[in-house]
Amino acid sequence: MYLNEAKATFTLPELVAGTREVNVEIDRAAKAQPCPIEGLRAEEAALMKQLKWTATVNGNTSVITLYDHAKKEKPTSGLAAMAAAVLSGGQYTDKDTQPVRVACTCGEYLAVFSAANYAADAHHGYRPRAADPRDYGYKNKVVNEGEIPGMCRHLICLYYHLKRTGRLQ
Numbered sequence: 001m002y003l004n005e006a007k008a009t010f011t012l013p014e015l016v017a018g019t020r021e022v023n024v025e026i027d028r029a030a031k032a033q034p035c036p037i038e039g040l041r042a043e044e045a046a047l048m049k050q051l052k053w054t055a056t057v058n059g060n061t062s063v064i065t066l067y068d069h070a071k072k073e074k075p076t077s078g079l080a081a082m083a084a085a086v087l088s089g090g091q092y093t094d095k096d097t098q099p100v101r102v103a104c105t106c107g108e109y110l111a112v113f114s115a116a117n118y119a120a121d122a123h124h125g126y127r128p129r130a131a132d133p134r135d136y137g138y139k140n141k142v143v144n145e146g147e148i149p150g151m152c153r154h155l156i157c158l159y160y161h162l163k164r165t166g167r168l169q
């Protein structure tokens, strides 16, 4: 488990780049469409240097797990704590150059990226079930020929949200 977890090597900017390579419209849609994020929560496994962000994004459950997360030191004074919380937009501030694993419950993730991400150790959780993109509104049976790891629009939305709110730098 420990060694396996340490294998994640893709970063969020790399996954965005991969997404754009597969289909630039997914990144455009993530920026252009409203991106309602509900129930954002962080679960920290400090000893394993993991921080798991989970949110409901437009009705889908999106997960981004950071694998080189540094546990935050407790600020020494109340004022410093308040300032830190305001600056970071919450309890945690990490860098987006950390290795990650991601997952989303939507058809776009399942059809386009889940298999590629699993093969590249960029998928969070159990092996995703095999999906035929034609079951999710795609014309072709293969929509990610190069098996390039990437993210659906919900994961990209969540990533941009974490950046905007100071939870990721």
Ligand SMILES: [Zn+2]
Pocket: 060, 062, 104, 105, 106, 107, 108, 109, 152, 153, 154, 155
């Ligand atoms: Zn999604």
